[in-house]
Amino acid sequence: MHISDRAILLATLCRQMYRATAREEVWQVLLEGVFSVAAADVAVLYQLDPDGNQLYRLLSRGVSPPPAQITIPHYLLHDLRLLRRPLQFAPGQQLAPLASALIEAIWVDYPPTSVVVLPFCEQGLVQSLCVCGWSIPITEEHVGILQFLADDAMYAHAKLAHAGHTNYGNGLSPEAMIDLTLLYTHTLDQLLEAALEQLIISGGAAAGAIYLYDDVTHELHLQDVKTHPNAAALATILRQLWQADLGRQCRYLADSLLRSDHEVAYQVSDPSPPQELAALHTFFRTYAIHGVLSIAILVGGWQAGVVQLVPWPGRGFSERQWQWLRLLVRQVGVAIEHSRLFEHLRTELDRAQAVVETTNDGIIMISPQRQIVMVNRRVCYFLGLAEHDLKGRSYDDLLLLFGRVFANPARLTFWLSQLLGSETDRAHEEFQVVWPKPRRLLCFSAPVVDRREQYLGRILIFRDVTREREIEQMKNEFVSTVSHELRTPLMNAQGSLQLLLGDAERGKPGLVPNMPAKARELLQIALNNTNRLLRLVNDMLDIAKIERGQLQLQRKPVAPEEICQSAVDNLSSVARQHDIIIDVAIAPNLPLIDVDRDRIVQVVVNLLSNAIKFSASGQRVLLSVSPDQAMVRFSVRDWGPGIARSDQEKLFKKFQQLDQSISRQKGGSGLGLAISRELVELHGGRIWVESEVGQGSTFHFTVPLAKVQRLPISDQPPLVLVGADRHPLVTALQAEGTATSGWEMIVRSPAELLTMLPERQPAVVVLVHPENVDELLLRLRAIPLYQMTPMIVVGDEATGRLPKDMLFLAEPISTEQLIAAVHEQIISPKPLIMVVDDDQNVRLTLTKILQRNNFRVLSVSGGEEALSLAVHIRPHAILLDLRMPEVDGFEVLRRLRANPDTTTIPVVVLTANDLGPDAPTHASALGANGFLEKPVSADRLIAALTSVITRNEEHYE
Template identity: 65%
Template sequence: MQVSERAVLLAILCRQMYRATSRDMVWQVLLDGARSVAAADMAVIYQLDPEADLLQRFVDRGTTVFPDYITVPNYLLHDLRLLRQPIRFIPDQQSTPLALALTSAIWPDRPPREVVILPLIEQGRLEAVCVCGWLSPVSDEEISALQFLVDDATYARAMLASTDRRQSDQGVISDAITNLTLLYTHTFDQLIEAALDQLVVIGEAAAGALYLYDDEAQSLRLQSVKVNALATAFAPTLRQLWQNDLGRHCQVLAESLLESSNEVVYLVADPSSSHEIAPLHRFLCEHAIDGILSLTIVAGGWQAGVVQLVPWPGNGFSERQWQWLRSLVRQIGVAIEHSRLFERLRAELDHAQAVVETTNDGIVLINARRRVVMVNRRACYFFGVAEHDLKGRPYDDLLQVFNRVFAHPARLGLWLGQLLGSETDRANEEFQVVWPQVRRLQCFSAPVVDRREQYLGRILIFRDVTREREVEQMKNEFVSMVSHELRTPLASTQGALQLLLGDSERGKSGLIRDMSSVERDLLQRALTNTNRLLRLVNDVLDIAKIERGQLQLQRHPVAPEEICRNAIDDLASFARQQQVTISLDVPPNLPLVDVDRDRIVQVLVNLLSNAIKFSPAGQQVVVSVAHEQGMVRFSVRDWGPGISRADQLKLFQKFQQLDQSKSNVRGGSGLGLAISRQLVELHGGRIWVDSDVGFGSTFSFTVPLAAVQRIASADQRPLILIGSDGHPLTDVLHARLMAKPDWEVVITPIADLQTTLPARQPAVTVLLHPVNAEEVIGRLRTLALYQLTSIIIVSDESAVKLPKDVVVFPGTISVDQLVAEIHYQTTRYKPLIMVVDDDPNVRPVLTRLIQRHGMRVLAAGDGEEALAIVQHVRPQAILLDLRMPGLDGFEVLRRLQADQATASIPVVVLTANDLAPDAPSQAFALGARGFLEKPVSAERLIATLTSVIPADEGSHE
């Protein structure tokens, strides 16, 4: 809840308290305020029965069922009656015996996360306690607001009790309270005038003055002077008290009251006074004024000012008047504080409204109940409506407006409907408007949450991109037209030059046979530049098609080695001219990839061409392919000059040539890498470079696997490790597995699993009837080789204590069922998560929790270990603690981002909430993809991890 919202609710609740007709009603309002202003999930008031030593439930708020009576141990009754300050504590942590006794009596089974006990004091005696509970951490602002309500409730009940005791004066004091509550509707200056007038009338004073403390000047400032309407004849004399020298003496008197920290002081006229304010004493004596009553105004817990009242000449103030005046001044302090909050609220609202109204974007805010709560002037202009046509209306009325305005309202309605059903999704989409004016609107939608991450609604921001799209369309049409117009003459020129020169490598002579070396050189240069121009035109056309979304991919299963051979064949002649050899490193029987063959060949040709151009004569360029994590990676390695890290950041942008001197000599449009990036991303892959100046460069890109695959070769078959001590099922299972060429099978005694390790990581480890399975699993999990493998156990032992990620079958399972489970474990995809936390008690818990949700886990105890692991194993995500010895989480984030090989690994921060307030923003600035505070629910943890793992990583292992 924002400060402005809390101020409004406080004012409303306090007004209800002051207008209450019974003392019980005041407590009911207090409990309502505990639920709304302080956001308590449950609240109850227990009255103290002085005779029976019981606490009786008065009324409660919330869904919790509270006991009607609770008892307090005799040895704690004294502490209860002396309770004067609120007690704030967490039930499962150490607190006072009284607090724990009350909590256990109210919530014997499941207490809330945080509890506050507030004493309700009347006439110096504990009357009751207000107990509030929160299921989530509560802020200091909410506790302050709750204490503010308790103080107001105490004042309101005291005033009602006073009126009950003095029935004869009931009408007068009730009018005074009613009139004071009306002060909340006035401006601050009007409030001061009305408050002082009330004090003079109700206190039956002849005159009065009100001072307020000026924070800037750090002194009291006289705000208003009032003379009783019945004292017209004495008005000039009474006003002299707050003018000239007498006024300075009265101000000194008021300031001394604040310095003394007393609530009230009465200066009695003393003709014999030799004090520095002797002139004030003489004035009072000369006009038969008994003295000056000064009362402190307390607002928000601070001394906000002083009220000074003088009685009628020849009279003094009675005890009844003193009591009324003290109570009324307290209420005036509350009214002043509320008025200041209203002024601050009004300023904040005016500022926010001005920003919203002056922005060039249309803004619509829909609350959690699907009502339009805000619509700015620009949105009204876009949709041709007035503010009152939408504000306060239900979402269905907004859709009716959209049906008139947008060209495809059904698409917009479906898009918004999906977003309104989510409290987290953010989206951006463009829509065509046909009325009242044709335009193109880009709509951005995001959830609106408060500081406690409570969902408040959804904002829609409409941006007019009509002009941008028109300019973009004009640019694309111009580029397309010029490119097409250039291709025809260039193709003709290219063909003519090729006919003249011929093709010496293929043994084809040209039309001109007896050509001098100078003539051939000139024609060859013309052909080279023509080819360069034609490539540039084709590149520009490709970029235009991609940006317009007109490039359609013809995707089919393709063998990676076929792509490599085509690219190498296209550049074989160019490589010979540059005296560079091309080497191919492709393992046999790689999985097929789902790509547009021609476009991926184009990408590989671009990378290979650049590598050849920037490689010294006599060097080689290596093209390699590897299968990793559901994708196939193509890499082109050269030993050229390398690329600095600063240049790597702009490498894949349009028209970027890093070394202009070499580019001009060797040719290049500056579009090849930009086109390659676009084509790879259209396929669902990514492209990157690893390079160091002076040590060459490696350009790599990934593409997804095809849905239909060929049978893998023998050396790629998954390894099935059977741990058995000669059980009869071993030979049967081994024979059944070896009957199919789907896997490689190794049998090892269970006792040797830790010492005789297989040559590579098993895909599945099957343990047949191990003795003490829990101990065997514990030993295996300590080895890195088995931490990421699926484990299947066949045993008749109880599986209660085994990890949840271990698959357990009884001894009666059939071999077919066991083989089916092995096949399932080898084919299903399980993302790899690295947990980095220095707490040895936290790491196992997180590991087990993540494993239960079908993921594999690697654990690291510090930042150094984590960075060492990621150099060899690439997890799909990292769960990182920030506060660690040695390398903290921030430094780990910096090093991950600095390394091109690890910069793309998503990192989710999971840390304690006792760090600096800017820790989340600092983590996100360093590349974190999520930020969670301990403790966190399992659902939220798994949801966050799942959200950062790229979707295409989960299609295949």
């Protein structure tokens, strides 16, 4: 709730309490305030038995009603009756005995996160309690609000208790208390002046003063002194009490009251006073003043100041007047705090408005009712409008104004209409302004919510990006110039120099035989610098493409060893020139990775060339590849000078070279590692460095696995992966299955299956009594290595939520039965169907149909990807759509049949009948084994696939 709303609601609740005609009505208003202003989740009012230790419930609000009666231990009853301040505590912390007793009595099982107990006292003893609870941690602000409400409630009760009295001696009347509610509308200075004047008149005093406590200096400061309007003749005399030496003694009385922790002190005339108050008492006797009454101003349960009142000469204050004045001063304290809240609100509003007005971005806020509730000067400047043209207008009016400002208002309207229907979406879009001045505005839109996640509307922030777009255009033009005007001549120069010099390592002579050594040296320097310039140009082009989002990755399954071989071949001559040996260590049976081959080779080449550059002659560089959970990790290790930890963060930033002298000597643009990081992150991996000064450096990066993996090598036994936590069935399976069935078996816990991947494709995965089997299977299928792997689940009873392509075996089951099931999955797994269709909805429907009929399914969206995957996984059949972009179904058929590795895979065409009558004949001529037209029934689809798979197996047996 906003500060202004909270302050207004507090004042409203205060007035409701003052106008209450019964105690029950006061309690109802109190609970309303606890929920609406203090945002409590539960609250209960208990009445204390005056003669016992029982608390009886009066009223409650919340999710579930608290106990109607609770008991407080006798040894805590004294502490409860003397409770004066709010008691705040949180369950789970070290609690006082009284706090623990209340918590356990009211909430046996699930106590709130935060609890506050408000005591209500009459005649100095606690008579009632209000216990409030929150599900979240609360601040001191909540406690202060509760104390305000409690003070109001106590005053209202006192007013009701004295409502029957008609003798208002000494000028005191209940109407004066009601008039104090008007003080909420004053500023602090006006409030103090009005409050003091009313206290003097209503309390029958001749004069008075008010002090406020300064939280910074920790001292009382005199704020105002006033005399009764009828005491003009005595005004000069009475004001002396708060001046000079007498003023210091009166302030001493006020300080003493705050230190005593009491609420009221009445210092009367004494013929033998203490030395520090002698002058004050002499003044009392001289002018027949009975004494000075000091009353503490309470704000939120804390003493915030003191009011001092002096009776008329020859009169005094009765105890009844003390009590009424004490209640009046309490209300003054509440009013002071409310005034401070309003002042704080005004300050915060002024600060927020200043920030909004001085920001360089244009701001518009639209309320949930689609009204414009906030604009700043900048947006008026952007749109060529005045503030009154926007603020307070409806959303429809705003759209009309946008119609003459933006080049394409329809696009802006459509974009905004989608966002206004959501309370969560964030988005940004760029628009062209044509009036009053052409410019480009980037509009960001987000929901506005308060601390309680209540939706307040939607904000539109307009940023002028005209200059940025002009610079970007200049940059693009510069890059284009580099590409055409520098790259082409550099490549020509490179080629010419290479032809002149030849390649002695490969036995290719140059065009100039018997070239003088000096001339060859100069040409070689020219070639080296040409190569350096060409690398710089290529790096700049790459980083520009990445930043513009124009770099498209051509991803496909690639063997990691192929990446390593290409990178090493690329740098072999450079390594020989620097007398560096490149060692390669590749873990066996690594899975395929899903990467753009050329781009990952570029990353490895960058890392290897850096390692060679910073290694001394005769050293070696190690390129290693290993599995890393659901990724594959490439590592490049050198034994060079190493990199300080403070410099490692700079490595992957553009144009960062840690040792400029070496860089100038060795050559380099400072872009290689920045490009490498961008390329790795585009693949979904990460790159980092481990290095110690003097110990060398190791650069690592990871890339994801491909969706499907290559077939096991023929001379390797099938791998059975078992996920279980110490089950007797697994022990028997290890003892008997491995010895008799000829497969390799690995046992891991279900959690380890997700993090410790095997080095090759499992033939089958067996899960024995896994916990949360649905979630585990979902996470396993998300890992590419397990996507096509048959799975067996052993459990107590089947669940209807298991995927259809899982084999479930219910306990009890013998070891022989489990071995037979594993053997069946290895020898004759469920047929694997590759579905190739560019329509995602069609793929999803076909996948569900096939899985329901005991097929495994691999879904592919395009022809190129299907051709690449078919070589590795060899599906039992392919279900192929003909009409696809780029590589259509006819081309897929032709290339499948032309490749010896895929020529025997059955293909069933499933396509729409919109390719003409010759489509079936053409598909059959290219090698299709079946032709189905969309839509097709599930029975006919399954029958066609079963038929071609069976014929194919019989043909090749």
